[in-house]
Amino acid sequence: MVSTILPLTVENIALRRRGRRILGPISWQLGGTGITVLMGPNGSGKTSFLRAMHGLERISDGRLHWSAPIDQTRARQSFVFQTPILMRRSVVDCIAYPLLLDGVSRRIARDRAAEAATQVGLAAMLDQPAQLLSGGEKQKLALARALVRGPELLFLDEPCANLDGRSTSDIEKILLAARDAGTRIVMSTHNLGQARRLADDVLFLYVGQLVEFGPASRVLQTPATPEMTAFIKGDLLP
C-alpha cells in the first residue's frame, strides 16, 4: 500500500487547556513505514498528542501539514481509544458501521465485519450486544473496527492496557500483520516489552515535550537523555 496522506509534518504544535500548556511545542515528521511507539509517564501528553494528530483536539499553536487535502485524510486513518467507545449495537454491526458510512451495502458490510471479527477472535459473539463484552473483547472489537476500512494510518492509545498476556499477544500479531500489509501505525504504551517487540521507532514524551526520538534498537538500548534512561530503569522521575 502506498500512502497518500503521509508524511505528516507536525509544525511546532502546542495544546493549551485552562491556561496551562499541556503539550508542545512539538515538531516532528510522521512518514515512512512501520510502527512508532509513544512512551512517557502518566500525564506526559501521549493521548493528547495522538488525538491532536488525528484531529480530535483543538491545536492552540502551530499546525499539521498532511500530504493530501485535509478532507481526504480523515477517511484514511483510524483511531483506537484508550477506553473503547462502543455503539449500542451488536458486535458485527459495530464493526460494520464504518463501512456503512462509506456507502457499502449492509449485507456486504456485515460479511466483511464478520471476517474482521473472526480475525480478532470474536467470531463466536457476532450477535451479542457490544456493551456486554469483557474489557479485552471490547479492545479487540475496537481494533477490528479500526482496521475494517483498511486505513493507511492507524493510531492506538494503549491498546493492551487491560489485557492478559494471551490477548496482548493476539493483538500484537494483528498489529504486525497490519504493518506488514503497509499500514503506518502510531501507538502509545507503558509496556516496555511491548515496545521492544513492536517498535520500529520510539518517541519519548516528558511533561508535554518531545524528549527523544529514534530507532527502537538505539533508543531502548542506549537512551540519550537522563529522563528516558530513568524511565527505562523504572525509576521515578522527579
Add this chain to the structure above:
Amino acid sequence: MNDIWQGLAQAARLIVARDADLIEIATLSLQVSLGATLVASLIGLPLGAWLAINRFRVRRVVIATMNALMGLPPVVVGLFVYVLFSRSGPFGVLGLLFTPTAMVIAQVIIITPIVASISHQAIRDLWADYHDLLISLNASRTQRIKALLWDGRRALMTASLAGFGRAIGEVGAIMIVGGNIDHATRVLTTAIALETGKGEFGMALALGFVLIALAVLVNLTVHFLSRTERGSRW
C-alpha cells in the same frame, strides 16, 4: 376504601357489559392522546436531537424555555387555545373549538416540551458517548444524527410514552377546549371530573381504573411492537 372496591367492581361490570358509552369515551381518549403524541413526537424528537448536538447562540434560551413550558398548567394552555380558536379569536373561522382536533392541539402544546426535553437529555448523553468515535470515523452530520436517533430509539420511545402518559391523564385543557360534550368530546378524564362533581365517586373511580388499564395497555403494546424487551441493554 369501600369506594375503591365499588369502583373496581363497577369498572369490571362496565367492561364485561361492553358498555357503549364507555367504549365511545375510551376510544376518543385514545384517539386524542395518541394523535397528540404522534404530532408532539414528530416535532419534539427531532427538536430534542437537534438541540443536543448543535451549538448555537440561543440554544440555552431555547432549552430554558422548553423546560419552563413543561411546568405550564394545562388550564393555561386550554385558555390559550380557547382564545385562539374561539369564534371571536384569530382562528375562529376554522370552527375547531369543541372538537377533538382542538383537544389534540391543546395536548400537543402541553406534551411537546416534555417529549423534546426527555429526548434532548437522552440524545445529549448518547452524543457525549459517541462524539469522539463519530468524529474519528468521519461521519457526516446527517450520518451522526441518524446514528444517534437509531441507537437512542429506546430512549426516544420512552420520551414519546412519557408524553402519551401526560396526555391521556390530562383534564384541565381539554375540558376547556373540548367542552366535555356527551357523544362528541367527552373523554375519560373529563367524564371522571363530571362524575366526581356529581358525587358519584364509585363511577368516577371505575372510569379511573379504565384509564389506568388503557395507559398500561398502550405502553405494553408499544414495547411489544418494538420488541424492546429483547436483549437486556437496548
Add this chain to the structure above:
Amino acid sequence: MMLKSLALLAAMALGTAASAEEMKMAVTTSFANSGLAEVLLPEIEKDTGITVQLLVVGTGQALTLGAAGDVDAVLVHSRAAEDKWLAEGNGTHRREIMYNDFVIVGPSTDPAGTKTATNATDAFKAIAAAQAPFVSRGDDSGTHKMEQALWKTAGIEPVGDWYRSVGQGMGAALNTAAGMNAYILADRASWLNFGNKADLAIDFQGDPALFNQYAYLPVNPEKYPHVKAELVEKLEDWLVSDKAKGLIEGYKIAGQQLFVFNAQPE
C-alpha cells in the same frame, strides 16, 4: 410500526366530523346535574332532528361562550347578568322556560338554627351569627350570584374562617360541604341527584326569594353569522311546547317534582 399505528389512530381522531343538524348550547352545571337534560335531549332529537350538544359550565362562562359566538344558545338562571348580556347585543331575546328553587343544605343537626328561620335572609343571618362553616361556589355561577344577593339583603359581608369560597361547580362544592359538614346554598336538583350526602340535609326551603328562573337566550346571528339561528328557533319552539311542559313537570327525583314550567306563549 409504532408510527404507522399512531398515524392510523390520529387519522381516526381527526375524522370525527360534525353532522348537519347539530347545535351547541351552554347550560349551567345545576341544570345538567338535575338529570333533566337526559330526558329532554333524546325527545328533542326525535321530534326535531336536532342533536343538542351541551356545554356544561357556570353561568358566567356560559354567557361568555355565547358572547364569543362559541355556542348557538344559552340556558341560564341569573336575571341581572342575562339582561346585561342582552344589552351588550350578544343575544336576540330572552325566553323564560321554567323555574326550580334553591335550598339551604347544612348539617342535619342544624347548629345555626336555620330551620326555624322565617325567610332565606334570616336563615343566612343565623348562619353568619353562629359563624357556622359555609361553603360558597365562588365561581360567578347563577347559584353564586343568588347567594351573594341573599348576603346583600341580609346586610352581611361574609368574611372569616367560617366562609369558604371554593371556586368550583355545584357538585364539587357539595363534595366540599359534605367533607366539612358545612352549610351551602344549592339548587334542589343538584342536591337530590348528589351521591355523596354524608351528614348533610335540607335545613331551609320554600321562600319564594329562592326561586330560580331558567331562561333561553339565542346568540345574536347578526353578530355571529355562523350561528345556527334556524335550529335555535326550532329548539325554542320545542322548549315552550306542551310536550316540553309535560316532560319538565313530570320529571321527578325521589318522588319530588323539581321544575315548574312557566313559559308564556308568544
